[in-house]
Amino acid sequence: MRISKVSVIGAGPMGLAAAYHLAKSGISVTVYEANDSPGGMSESFDFDGTLIEKYYHFINMPDSSLFGLLKELGMDEDVRWSVTRMGLFRPSIRNQSEGELHAWGNPVAIMRFGGVSLLTRIRYGLHALHCRRLKDLMSIDDLSASEWITQWIGREGYDVLWRFLFEKKFFELADPLSAAWIASRARRVAKSRKNMMQEQLGYLEGGSASLIERLRDEIVQRGGEVRLSSGVREVQPLAPFRFSVKTDRTAEEYDGVISTIPLPYVSGMIKDLPEDYRSRIACIQNVGVICVLFRLAKKLTENFWLNTDMPGWDIPGIIEYSNLRPMDKAYVYIPFYMPRTHPNWKASNAEILEKARSYIASVNPDAAKTEEAAAVFRYEYAQPVCPPGFRKVLPGYRTGIDGLLVADTTHSFPEDRSIQESVRIAKEMVEIIAGYE
Numbered sequence: 447m448r449i450s451k452v453s454v455i456g457a458g459p460m461g462l463a464a465a466y467h468l469a470k471s472g473i474s475v476t477v478y479e480a481n482d483s484p485g486g487m488s489e490s491f492d493f494d495g496t497l498i499e500k501y502y503h504f505i506n507m508p509d510s511s512l513f514g515l516l517k518e519l520g521m522d523e524d525v526r527w528s529v530t531r532m533g534l535f536r537p538s539i540r541n542q543s544e545g546e547l548h549a550w551g552n553p554v555a556i557m558r559f560g561g562v563s564l565l566t567r568i569r570y571g572l573h574a575l576h577c578r579r580l581k582d583l584m585s586i587d588d589l590s591a592s593e594w595i596t597q598w599i600g601r602e603g604y605d606v607l608w609r610f611l612f613e614k615k616f617f618e619l620a621d622p623l624s625a626a627w628i629a630s631r632a633r634r635v636a637k638s639r640k641n642m643m644q645e646q647l648g649y650l651e652g653g654s655a656s657l658i659e660r661l662r663d664e665i666v667q668r669g670g671e672v673r674l675s676s677g678v679r680e681v682q683p684l685a686p687f688r689f690s691v692k693t694d695r696t697a698e699e700y701d702g703v704i705s706t707i708p709l710p711y712v713s714g715m716i717k718d719l720p721e722d723y724r725s726r727i728a729c730i731q732n733v734g735v736i737c738v739l740f741r742l743a744k745k746l747t748e749n750f751w752l753n754t755d756m757p758g759w760d761i762p763g764i765i766e767y768s769n770l771r772p773m774d775k776a777y778v779y780i781p782f783y784m785p786r787t788h789p790n791w792k793a794s795n796a797e798i799l800e801k802a803r804s805y806i807a808s809v810n811p812d813a814a815k816t817e818e819a820a821a822v823f824r825y826e827y828a829q830p831v832c833p834p835g836f837r838k839v840l841p842g843y844r845t846g847i848d849g850l851l852v853a854d855t856t857h858s859f860p861e862d863r864s865i866q867e868s869v870r871i872a873k874e875m876v877e878i879i880a881g882y883e
Contacts, residue, residue, distance in 0.1 A: 449701040449849060449882050450474060453691045455678050455715075456706035458486025459654075459865045460853065462661040462672075463515060463872035464704050469668035471880060476670065476700075478693065480677030480707075484662055487825060487855075488865060490655035493741065493777075497655055500823040501737050502765045502779045504750075505648030506638040509866035511873065516650075519660050524651040528770050529644050533749035535764075535809055536561065536756065545756055545808050547747065552643045566603040573598040577629050578636035583860040587626040587837050594625035610755040614762035615783040616733060619831045626860040627832040634861065647750065649771045654865065681705070681716045687849040687882070702849040702879050706872075708732070708827035709854050720846040729839050730856060734791060735783045735828035738802040742776040743816035745769075746806055759805060760790055775818065780805060783829060795822040829863065830856040843875050849882065851875045 450473060454465045457479035468475040483489055490499045505512065505525060516522045532551030538544045539560065549555035556567050576598065580586075586594060592612070596604045612620040640646040650656050662672050682690040687701050705712055709727050713719060719727075745766070746752075752764040765779040780802040784790050790798065799820055807814040836859055843851045853875060858867035 452702040453700040457484035460868035460872045461706040467876040469670040477672040478676045488654040508637045511870035512866040530750035533752040535754045569599040577632035583626040589625040590622035591625045591628040611762045624832045630860045705852045726841040731831040732827040738780040740778045741819045744813040745776045746813045
């Protein structure tokens, strides 16, 4: 049977890219989105006249699927590249109660770092080079990330240079994690280097909103629909390749359904999921994020990414987005990732803001005093937790119900979540839909 009418659930980059490819191939498509604006975790907002994302994103040089889509849309010339810096903020050797800013992310900075032995620094550099050259990530999926890293750089290197990155993001879920997952992150950034000394990252002119809006426009121009404020309450299989998609106001029938919303929502939305598929979804854990965005009149640092290993801090890093994309002010993200069991998840926005303000004041008190505005955003299922052997747990796109495909950014594994991966997954699901006969 050839599918001619498809519902796509979720208007993030994955859902919109899937709908675009469907519409381009002549399939009638309707996108349902619960929020009043598209974008998902790539959603932008008007920050006192500046359109900026609620959650930071960047482009890496290996992002081939994204570049292919941008070329199709005539947006490939909208990619801009910047030489970016990485830093490390940790307790001063002279005074442990105060933080000290270190350069990081290049061979010279690593060799000058006095927090670990020379041997550990050499081993750290060799491990980074190894990650860049890794091809078969799945071969290390069964390994614990902490044990794998320790084998390469030693216990001292792991404890000083890696442990905090895991524990300040995943907390009690920090160990074990899949070595494949962390290796993919290291490899992607390493392959985006301009040379040994310079990291190069990209962004879209106009931000991610420009891609979101272009995809939406292309869908509509090809006869599709993007329905905002239209959360799907239930997807009911009626027969092979026949589904009823219900919102609070409508019920329509489709030949196929592609769901791109977070996996934890899927079981409640599709009551007739096969039990095996439902149990696989239930096995996957996620952490949420509360993201604070500051606008400052003065730069916090010169770094795009600042790793932070400070006692009592609940974050692994600070992202100064305006050091990637040139802007008239300093825009600084403070992401609090955590399991939803963490006390911070129940904290008020005012309490989270106070913590974030104390952090930037420790890094640069003069810049912190120039705060002009701040915003706080929450996303319940922001990052999947990928333990060793995660490839064996992760369900495929096919649910066992003909015409019903499900994916979210968890399916990026072993790669990390990104617009690049969302675009890749979207195209793969559309190819499955197009292949039904």
